[in-house]
Amino acid sequence: MLEGVIFLCRTLFGVLCCFIGFYLAVSAAKNGADIFYYALAFASPGSAIEFLQNPPENEFTEEPFVPKDEDPSFEQKIPEEFFVPEVPEIPAEIPESRRGKVIETQYSAAEGGTYVAFKNTIIKNCTHHSAEKIKSMLETTHTLSLKTGFEKPQILLYHTHATEGYESSDSGFFDTSGTWRSTDPDENMISVGDVLTSVLSEKGIFVIHDGTMHDDPSYKGSYQRSAVTILKHLEENPEIEICLDIHRDAIEPSATEIIKPTAVINGKKAAQIMIISGCDDGTMDMPDYWENLRFAAALGNKIEELYPGLCRPILFDYRKYNMDLSPGLLLVEIGATGNTLDEAKYSAELLGNALAELLIE
Numbered sequence: 001m002l003e004g005v006i007f008l009c010r011t012l013f014g015v016l017c018c019f020i021g022f023y024l025a026v027s028a029a030k031n032g033a034d035i036f037y038y039a040l041a042f043a044s045p046g047s048a049i050e051f052l053q054n055p056p057e058n059e060f061t062e063e064p065f066v067p068k069d070e071d072p073s074f075e076q077k078i079p080e081e082f083f084v085p086e087v088p089e090i091p092a093e094i095p096e097s098r099r100g101k102v103i104e105t106q107y108s109a110a111e112g113g114t115y116v117a118f119k120n121t122i123i124k125n126c127t128h129h130s131a132e133k134i135k136s137m138l139e140t141t142h143t144l145s146l147k148t149g150f151e152k153p154q155i156l157l158y159h160t161h162a163t164e165g166y167e168s169s170d171s172g173f174f175d176t177s178g179t180w181r182s183t184d185p186d187e188n189m190i191s192v193g194d195v196l197t198s199v200l201s202e203k204g205i206f207v208i209h210d211g212t213m214h215d216d217p218s219y220k221g222s223y224q225r226s227a228v229t230i231l232k233h234l235e236e237n238p239e240i241e242i243c244l245d246i247h248r249d250a251i252e253p254s255a256t257e258i259i260k261p262t263a264v265i266n267g268k269k270a271a272q273i274m275i276i277s278g279c280d281d282g283t284m285d286m287p288d289y290w291e292n293l294r295f296a297a298a299l300g301n302k303i304e305e306l307y308p309g310l311c312r313p314i315l316f317d318y319r320k321y322n323m324d325l326s327p328g329l330l331l332v333e334i335g336a337t338g339n340t341l342d343e344a345k346y347s348a349e350l351l352g353n354a355l356a357e358l359l360i361e
Contacts, residue, residue, distance in 0.1 A: 100176045100256040102167065102338040107261050107272055107312040115313060121300035123293075126317040127279045134293075134316070142294040144241050144328050146359040148204030152239040155207045155355075157197060157246060159189045160226040160321075162213040164248045166341045167260075170269070174258055180250070180337045183216055187341065192334055193246050195345045199352025203360065208233055208240070227322050234326065242295075242359070243329040245321065248344060249274060249336040260338025263309040265350060271335025271343040273351060274312040275300050278323040286320065291327035299330070302358040307350050 111117040114124055116131045118138055125134060146154050163181045165188045167174055182188045190211045197209040210233065214225040226245065234240055248271075251259035261272035277296035280286035296314050303311040312333075321331045332351070335344045 094173060094175045098176045100174045100258065102172050102174050102258055102260050103253070104172075104260045104262050104338070106263055106309060107274075108309070109313045118297045119301040120304035120308075121297065121311055122313040123297060123300075124313040124315050124317075126315065127281075129279070137290050138294060138297050140294065142291065142298050144295055144359060145361050146205055146241065146356075148360055150206055150239070153206045153208045153233075153237045154239055155200060155205060155242040155244070156210065156230065156233050156237075156240050157193045157207060157244050158210040158212065158226060158229055158233075159193060159214070159247070160222045160245050161215045161219075161247055162189050162211065163216050164189050166248060166271075166335065166337065166339050166344055168340070170340050170343075174338070176256060180248075183213060185211060189246055189248060191341065192248075192344050192348045195348040196244075196246065196352050199349050200356060203352070203356040205356065205360070208237065223322060227325065230322055230325050230329070240326075241328050242355075243326050245329070245331045246348075247331060247333050248339070249333040251336045251338075258338045259336055261312060261336055262339065262343065263307070265307045265310055265346075268346060269343050270307075270310055270350060271339040271347045272312050273303060273310055273335075273347055274315060274333040276315045276317070276319065276321065276331040276333065278319045278321055279316055281318045284318075284320050284324065286324045288327035289323065292323050292330060295328055296330055299354065299358060303351065303354045306354055306357065310347065310350060 109115045109122045109124065111122065114126065116123040116125050116134050118135070123134065125131065163183055165180045165182045167180075185191060190213075193209050193211070197207045200207045210229055212226075212229055214229065215222040230243060234243075249261070251261070253259065261274075263270050263272050275296045277293045278284070278286060278289055279293075280289050286292075293316055296316075300311045300314045321329075323329045323331075334347050334351070
């Protein structure tokens with residue numbers, strides 16, 4: 001009888017210890033996996049105090065997180081240029097469900113692979129031509145030049161995609177429902193062309209800036225329509241040497257990210273410029289494409305000479321873009337969707353300076 005009572009008391013005491021152990025385990029554990037481990041320990045009354053005083057090392061225990069910049073023993077070895085910039089404040093007017101990130105990047109490239117060096121600039125070669133062939137073709141200089149005070153137009157500026165636009169501010173975020181397009185000449189590529197026209201005109205160059213919106217109301221067929229504009233001006237003004245189709249790029253790694261190609265020139269942000277020069281694959285009827293490339297390379301070199309970092313690698317690819325109409329015709333991308341209009345206008349100003357210095361006799 002006495003043995004039965006003792007057994008019952010031990011059983012009840014054991015159950016009580018289990019409940020106490022489970023309660024203490026929940027209080028002491030750092031995560032769900034610890035609970036089982038601690039419960040077993042606390043359920044053994046003889047070792048519970050010792051366990052609390054000297055918890056064993058195990059795979060579930062974790063050291064408290066200490067940010068590296070608050071840990072005095074941490075030695076910062078990451079170069080300063082790789083620091084992630086402080087996240088800017090999100091514009092309150094953009095709903096959280098439509099907020100995307102603008103990634104500011106400065107494009108550059110070294111010689112090798114698809115890249116061919118030409119003086120201060122780089123050509124991204126997307127053709128079958130070897131680097132040696134391209135370099136040999138660029139040994140012959142371009143033949144284009146401009147005269148100040150000439151009473152007839154020498155440069156034609158136009159926009160196949162005039163309605164292209166930019167971010168409204170340098171906030172670091174964008175509205176994923178936006179289109180970066182506008183028919184307002186003060187907000188699209190026409191305003192960028194106006195700045196370029198003004199700079200060249202101040203330097204004594206007669207410029208025609210055609211503000212026709214070839215992509216409105218339809219984007220499809222824009223290049224066919226801009227070809228009509230080009231041919232019209234070339235026929236009326238045979239003295240035109242240079243034709244520049246001024247665009248902005250669109251670089252979108254994902255639906256919630258856009259790239260902002262940026263260079264800092266004289267302490268001020270500028271939208272990086274990319275020059276595109278077409279190549280004939282045998283089907284495009286572009287007999288003078290090497291002349292286009294010579295002009296592109298010379299212009300890219302001059303931009304980099306004056307403003308290092310402003311010019312992205314020149315794209316040499318199997319593209320036509322109306323370049324069959326003139327050996328002095330290039331497509332120029334000023335910035336991308338992530339840039340602001342002010343940054344693009346500043347780049348247009350710098351581009352005008354480079355053009356004048358390169359071409360004025």
